[in-house]
Amino acid sequence: xxxxxxxxxxxFIALWFGAFSGxxxxxxxxxxxxxxxxxxxxxxxxxxxxxxLIAAITYELIAPAFERSGFxxxxxxxxxxxxxxVGMDQILNSQGAFARKSSLLVAHLRSKKRKHVNNIIAxxxxxxxxxxxxxxxxxxxxxxxxxxxxxxxxxIFSKGDTGDAMYxxxxxxVKIDKHEAEAINIAPLEQGQTFGEMALLxxxxxxxxxxxxxxxxxxxxxxxxxxxxxxxSPRLKEAVSDLADTRKRTGSIPHSETDAAEWKxxxxxxxxxxxxxxxxxxxxxxxxxxxxxxLALWLGILLDSIPESMVIGASLVGSxxxxxxxxxxxxxxxxxxISSATMMKRRGxxxxxxFLMWLSIMIIIGLxxxxxxxxxxxxxxxxxSIFEGLAAGSMLAMTAQxxxxxxxxxxxxLVGVLTVLGFLAALFFKG
Numbered sequence: 131x132x133x134x135x136x137x138x139x140x141x142f143i144a145l146w147f148g149a150f151s152g153x154x155x156x157x158x159x160x161x162x163x164x165x166x167x168x169x170x171x172x173x174x175x176x177x178x179x180x181x182x183l184i185a186a187i188t189y190e191l192i193a194p195a196f197e198r199s200g201f202x203x204x205x206x207x208x209x210x211x212x213x214x215x216v217g218m219d220q221i222l223n224s225q226g227a228f229a230r231k232s233s234l235l236v237a238h239l240r241s242k243k244r245k246h247v248n249n250i251i252a253x254x255x256x257x258x259x260x261x262x263x264x265x266x267x268x269x270x271x272x273x274x275x276x277x278x279x280x281x282x283x284x285x286i287f288s289k290g291d292t293g294d295a296m297y298x299x300x301x302x303x304v305k306i307d308k309h310e311a312e313a314i315n316i317a318p319l320e321q322g323q324t325f326g327e328m329a330l331l332x333x334x335x336x337x338x339x340x341x342x343x344x345x346x347x348x349x350x351x352x353x354x355x356x357x358x359x360x361x362x363s364p365r366l367k368e369a370v371s372d373l374a375d376t377r378k379r380t381g382s383i384p385h386s387e388t389d390a391a392e393w394k395x396x397x398x399x400x401x402x403x404x405x406x407x408x409x410x411x412x413x414x415x416x417x418x419x420x421x422x423x424x425l426a427l428w429l430g431i432l433l434d435s436i437p438e439s440m441v442i443g444a445s446l447v448g449s450x451x452x453x454x455x456x457x458x459x460x461x462x463x464x465x466x467x468i469s470s471a472t473m474m475k476r477r478g479x480x481x482x483x484x485f486l487m488w489l490s491i492m493i494i495i496g497l498x499x500x501x502x503x504x505x506x507x508x509x510x511x512x513x514x515s516i517f518e519g520l521a522a523g524s525m526l527a528m529t530a531q532x533x534x535x536x537x538x539x540x541x542x543x544l545v546g547v548l549t550v551l552g553f554l555a556a557l558f559f560k561g
Contacts, residue, residue, distance in 0.1 A: 140503050141500050141503055141504060142500075144442060144443035144499040144500045144502065144503035145496045145497065145499055145500040146496070147442055147456050147499060148439050148442045148443060148495045148496040148497075148498060148499025148500065149492055149493065149495065149496030149499075150456060150460065151438065151442060151456045151459040151460050151463065151495060151499075152435065152439070152459075152463060152491060152492035152493075152494075152495035152496065153460065153492060154460045154461070154463040154464035154467065155435075155463050155464075155466070155467040155488040155489075155491050155492050155495075156467070156485055156488040156489040156492055157464070157467075158463065158464040158465065158466070158467030158468040158471065158488070159467045159468070159470070159471040159484050159485050159487070159488040160471075160481070160485060161464075161468050161471070162467065162468040162469065162470070162471030162472040162475065162484075163471050163472075163475050163481040163484050163485070164481070167468065167472070169232075169540040170540050170541055170544070172465055172468055172469050172472070172540065173536070173537040173538070173539070173540035173541030173544070173545060174537075174541055174544060174545075174548050175464060175465040175468065176465035176466070176469065176533055176536060176537040176541075177533075177534070177537040177538075177541055177544070177545040177546075177548040177549045177552065178461065178465075178548045178549070178551060178552035178555070179461045179462035179463070179464060179465050179466075179533065179552060180462065180529050180533045180534050180537065180549055180552060181548065181549035181550060181551060181552025181553035181554075181555070181556070182457070182458040182461040182462055182552040182553065182555055182556040183458050183459065183461070183462035183525065183529055183533075183552075183556075184526075184529060184549075184552075184553055185458060185552070185553040185554075185555075185556035185557055186455045186457075186458030186459065186556050187458075187522045187525055187526060189556075189557070190455040190458075191441060191455075191518045191519075191521060191522040192204060192518075192519075192522055194518070195207075195514070195515035195518040195519060195522075196515075198511050198514070198515055199511050199512050199514075199515035203512045203515035203516045203519065204515050204516070204518065204519040204522075205519065206516055206519060207515065207516040207517060207518060207519020207520040207521075207522070207523060208519040208520070208522055208523030208526070209523060210516075210519075210520050210523065211437065211519065211520035211521060211522065211523030211524035211525075211527070212523040212524065212526070212527045213523075214520075214524065215433065215437075215523070215524040215527045215528060216527055216531070218433050219430070219433060219528075219531070222429055222430045222433060223238060223430070227429060227430030227433075228430075229416075229473060229474075229477070230430045230431055230470045230473070231466070231469055231470060231473070231532050231536055232413075232469060232473060232536055232539070233532050233533075233535040233536030233539060234532060234536075235413065235416055235473070236408060236413060236539065237535075238416075239408035239412055239413065239416055240406050240407060240408060243405075243406045243407075243408060244406045247272050247398075247401060247405060247406065248398065250272050250275055250349065251272065251394050251397045251398055251401075252390075252394055253298045253322060253324075253349065254268070254271070254272075254298075254397070255390040255391070255393045255394040255397065256322070256324070256390050257296075257298075257324050257327055258327075259327050259328070259330065259331060259373070260327070260330075261388055261390065261393045262369070262373055263366060263369045263370065263373075264365055264366060264369055265388075265393050265394075265396040265397035265400065266396060266397070266400040267359075267363045267365050267366040267369070268359065268366065268397065269397060269400050269401045269402070269405070270359055270362075270405075271351060271355070271356065271359055272401070272405065273405060274351065274352070274355035274356075274358075274359075275349045275350070275351055276349070276350045276351075276352070277300070277347065277348075277349060277350075278297075278347070278348050278349075278350045279345070279346065279347050279348075280302075280342040280345070280346045280347075280348070281342065281345055282342055282343065282344050282345050282346075283341070283342060284341070284342045284346075285339060285340070285341050285342075286304065286340040286341065286342060286346075286348075287326065287336050287339070287340050288336065288339050289307075289308070289309055289335075289336050289337060289338050289339050290335050290336060291335065291336045292333050292334075292335060292336075293326060293328060293329025293332070293333060293334055293335070293336055293353070294329055294333075294352060294353050294354075295326060295329055295330075295350050295351060295352045295353055296324060296325070296326045296327040296328075296329055296330050296350070296351050297324065297325055297326050297340075297348040297349070297350050297351075298322070298323075298324050298348060298349040298351075299319055299320060299321050299322065299323050299324070299325075299346065299347075299348050300321065300347040300348055300349060301321055301345075301346065301347045302320075302321075302342065302343070302344045302345050302346030302347060303318040303319065303320055303342075303343040303344045303346065304318060304319045304320075304323075304325060304340055304341065304342060304343060304346055304348075305318045305319075305340075305341045305342075305343045306318075306319065306325065306338050306339070306340055307338055307339040307340075307341060308337065308338040308339075309338070309339070318343050325340055326340065329353055330351065330353055330356045331370060331373060331374060332374070333353070428487055428490075428491075431466075431470065431487070431488075431491055432491060432494065434466065434528050434532070435463075435491050435494065435495050435498075436494075436498060436524075437520070437521040437524040437525050437528075438459050438495065438521065438525060439494065439495035439496070439497075439498025439499050439501075439502065440498050440499070440501065440502035440505075440517070440521060441455075441502060441517070441518060441521035441522075442455065442456065442459070442495075442498075442499040442502065443498070443499035443500055443501060443502025443503030443504070443505075443506070453559045457555075457556065457559045458556040458559075461552065461555070461556075462529075462533070465533075465537075466532075466533070467488050469536065471484050471488070534549070537549075
C-alpha cells in the first residue's frame with residue numbers, strides 16, 4: 131500500500147479520528163496547568179462530559195451490538211470489560227495512580243482512614259477499662275487519638291504525676307519503673323500494649339515512671355478529650371460513674387463480660403461514615419505530596435483511555451465513523467486531563483512534562499484506533515459485539531467510578547442537570 135493509498139484508507143481515518151477524540155487531553159492539560167479553574171467549573175465540564183459519554187456508549191456501542199448479535203455477546207463483553215477495568219484500576223491505584231484524579235485521591239484517603247480507624251478500635255477493644263464502656267458511645271474517641279513519638283530514653287511521665295492521658299504503643303518498647311525497694315524484673319511493654327489507662331477515669335497520681343526504652347510511637351488519648359465525650363453522652367457518663375462506684379467499693383475494675391471481638395464489631399458498626407471522610411487539610415497535603423510514581427500515573431491514565439481508542443477503529447468496520455461517539459469522547463476527555471493536570475501542577479510537576487504525558491496518551495489513542503480497525507476487519511459479528519461490550523463495560527465503570535463521583539463532590543445538584551445536557555448534546559450529534 132502506497133502512502134497516498136494509506137491516507138485514503140480506513141486505517142488512517144481511524145488513526146485520525148482516534149487522535150481527534152484524544153486531542154482534548156493535551157489541550158485540557160494545558161488549561162489545567164495555566165488556568166486556575168474553580169473546582170465547580172471542572173465539575174461542570176466533567177458532568178457534561180459524563181452525560182455525553184453515556185449517550186455515546188448507549189447508542190454507538192450497546193445498541194448496534196445488541197441489534198447485531200443479541201443480549202449475550204454484549205453482556206459478556208460488558209462484564210469482562212468492567213472486571214478488567216476495576217481490577218487493573220485497583221492494582222494501579224495501590225501503586226499511586228490514585229493521584230491522577232481528585233475523586234480517586236479522596237477514595238484512597240477514605241480507605242486509608244478507614245483502616246486507621248479499624249486499627250484504633252481494635253487496640254481500644256483490648257483495654258479492659260474501655261471494654262467495660264458501651265462501644266456505641268465511644269466511637270468519637272477515635273477522632274481524638276493523637277500520634278506521639280518519644281526518642282529512646284525519654285521519660286513519658288513520672289511517678290507522682292497527675293494522670294492526664296493513656297497510651298497505646300504503636301511501635302517500640304516502654305519500660306515501667308515502680309521504684310521498688312527490691313529490684314523487680316518487669317518486662318517492657320511492646321506494640322499493642324497500653325499504659326496509663328486509669329488516667330481516663332480518675333486523676334490519681336502515677337504509680338510508676340514510664341520511660342521510652344527505644345524510639346517509641348504511641349497513640350495518646352488525653353483525659354480532657356475523654357471527658358468531652360462523657361459530657362456529650364449521658365449513657366457513657368452513667369457507665370463511667372458505675373465503674374467509679376464499683377472501684378470505690380471493691381478496689382478494682384470488674385472484668386468486662388464483652389469479649390474484644392464483639393466489642394470491636396459493635397464499635398465499628400456504630401461509627402458514622404463522616405468519620406472516614408478526609409479533611410480539606412488532608413486532601414491538600416496529599417495533593418501536594420502525591421504518593422505515586424510518574425509511571426503509575428501514566429499507566430492509570432492509559433487504562434482510562436485504551437477501550438475508547440480500540441472501539442473508534444472497530445466502529446469504522448463496515449460503516450461510517452460515528453460523530454456522536456467521537457464528539458462524546460472528545461468532550462469526556464477534556465475534564466479528565468484538566469483535573470489531573472491541576473493536581474499534578476500542585477505537586478510541582480512541570481507544565482511541559484504534564485503536556486507530554488497527555489500528548490503521548492493522545493498518540494496512543496490514535497494508534498489504538500488504527501489497531502482496532504485492523505483487528506476487527508475480519509471479525510465475526512459475535513466477536514465484534516463482545517469487544518464493543520468490553521469497551522462499553524470498561525468506559526461505564528470508569529464513568530461511574532471516577533468521573534461522576536468527582537463531579538458531584540464539587541458540583542452538587544448542578545451535576546444532574548449538566549449530565550442530562552451532555553447526554554442530549556451527544557444525541558444531537560447523532561441526529
